[in-house]
Amino acid sequence: MEVKNNILETIGNTPLVELHKVVKGMPCRVLMKVETFNPGHSIKDRMALKMVDDAEADGRLRPGGTIIECTSGNTGMGLALAACVRGYRCIFTTSDKQSKEKLDILRAMGAEVIVCPTNVSAEDPRSYYSVAERLSKEIPNSFWFNQYDNLSNRKAHYESTGPEIWRQTDGQVTHIVVGVGTGGTISGTGKYLKEQNPAVQAWGIDTYGSVFKKYKETGEFDEKEIYPYITEGIGEDILPKNVDFDVIDHFEKVTDKDGAVMARRLAREEGLLLGYSAGSAVAGLLQLKDKLKSDDLVVVVIHDHGSRYIGKVYNDDWMRERGFLDAELKVRDLISAK
Numbered sequence: 001m002e003v004k005n006n007i008l009e010t011i012g013n014t015p016l017v018e019l020h021k022v023v024k025g026m027p028c029r030v031l032m033k034v035e036t037f038n039p040g041h042s043i044k045d046r047m048a049l050k051m052v053d054d055a056e057a058d059g060r061l062r063p064g065g066t067i068i069e070c071t072s073g074n075t076g077m078g079l080a081l082a083a084c085v086r087g088y089r090c091i092f093t094t095s096d097k098q099s100k101e102k103l104d105i106l107r108a109m110g111a112e113v114i115v116c117p118t119n120v121s122a123e124d125p126r127s128y129y130s131v132a133e134r135l136s137k138e139i140p141n142s143f144w145f146n147q148y149d150n151l152s153n154r155k156a157h158y159e160s161t162g163p164e165i166w167r168q169t170d171g172q173v174t175h176i177v178v179g180v181g182t183g184g185t186i187s188g189t190g191k192y193l194k195e196q197n198p199a200v201q202a203w204g205i206d207t208y209g210s211v212f213k214k215y216k217e218t219g220e221f222d223e224k225e226i227y228p229y230i231t232e233g234i235g236e237d238i239l240p241k242n243v244d245f246d247v248i249d250h251f252e253k254v255t256d257k258d259g260a261v262m263a264r265r266l267a268r269e270e271g272l273l274l275g276y277s278a279g280s281a282v283a284g285l286l287q288l289k290d291k292l293k294s295d296d297l298v299v300v301v302i303h304d305h306g307s308r309y310i311g312k313v314y315n316d317d318w319m320r321e322r323g324f325l326d327a328e329l330k331v332r333d334l335i336s337a338k
């Protein structure tokens, strides 16, 4: 019989799917690593399981313990899956800009969710980082995973996402394009691929309102770069230890509007109902079109499923209120005029 022992064994080995319509005019083929096929519908299942395995192995997580994490939802989902199977309690802190769907899903998996304000600095005692840290000190037999600085995060991608892409492309991948939040996905995947072929380029997708691009280009942590934005899961106001700036060759910033419009195009034109940051990743790639040649092979690693954004990016009123719907209609006119 072909039976998995538990749901955690279904993590990874996600398909690569070629894009056609939204990449018309690109000089080369573009493939998507569709991480929505993971059981928690996001790539974060990989690093969540790795963080739990590593914490169990060195005794930071003990039987009956409590998992604490600050998460925008996807890491929480992966941790909740592991917690259900292995018998841990979960407490997640998150920020108040996250989709309601994401928080409801975490609660459905038995986790406790504490919503913290978005527009306070990371050091503020009300921030979702600070609250997670405090709870981990107060609750006995608890462990704060801290996905930003916990290097099991990028190791998960070094051990699984990178090797899968290398194998699935027969070693022909030349570029990866990846949204950057904690930095784990691009740093681990990119390191593995560059070890196989040093010419592989890793392009990180950043947001306006985030510090990454300026830091990479100047070495300066410029607080003026930090301001609120809408895109979820990418861009930061801190420099997480998981971001390996030596692995990332270039950061490309994408506007909230362009990411949202592209997410909707991926759903309607390619049948790929994906998260907001997947739209940002493909929009960022299109901005970089002139850097590519015909024999390049791009893999865009996407993070999560569109079901988490039904009330936002996939809702016309939400788009209209932000002035994004007019932009979408203009793009549609342009496409139909071609």
Ligand code: PMP
Pocket (backbone or CB within 6 Å): 072, 074, 075, 179, 180, 181, 182, 183, 184, 185, 186, 232, 233, 234, 275, 276, 277, 278, 303, 304
């Ligand atoms: N997109 C989404 C929706 C995410 O939740 C995350 C994780 N913060 C990312 C992109 C970025 O991934 P990473 O943290 O591995 O850089």
